[in-house]
Amino acid sequence: GIQVEQSPPDLILQEGANSTLRCNFSDSVNNLQWFHQNPWGQLINLFYIPSGTKQNGRLSATTVATERYSLLYISSSQTTDSGVYFCAVGPYNNNDMRFGAGTRLTVKP
């Protein structure tokens, strides 16, 4: 099956700093999404981005499908950005998503 690797595994920032999270995947994918799991455990869909670039406020994401990686950018981080960020990918002709191990982000005030 598809392998999903996320880096770094842990990231600690001061409030206001910028960060880049990376997701590498081992095969061609039809679907790619980024999720945020907040400290209360809720998984929130951030981006559906199998290719190209999208932006939503302070967050943006870029996927280079031909090189099998995706990047999530967080600018001017806030304490509410803390939590675990997951990349999930799905193969062609299929809606099931396989998750990476996540990047645990801690933003300190």
Place this chain on the structure above:
Amino acid sequence: DAGVIQSPRHEVTEMGQEVTLRCKPISGHDYLFWYRQTMMRGLELLIYFNNNVPIDDSGMPEDRFSAKMPNASFSTLKIQPSEPRDSAVYFCASSPLFVGDGYTFGSGTRLTVV
């Protein structure tokens, strides 16, 4: 829509007991997924359904686990008998045919088997 609804939110049970977790997907969604999250193994896909039909159950850990979707608005995940190693957070998610239109997770059920 109220989103994906899971119940119960927390479940504590004794080893050997039967446990049933419930999920109501978003109305109109074609797919339903069951995931398990543990510190050691992360988020694992257990089984998923398309239009109430099980498509892939290769992630179900063993025969003690079973899942059903009797209709478009309800699914269950059952563990019988339960064991302490089944302790985890179980998530249900649903999506429309085009996953980019809204892959949505429920709040999860935290299961503790003592």
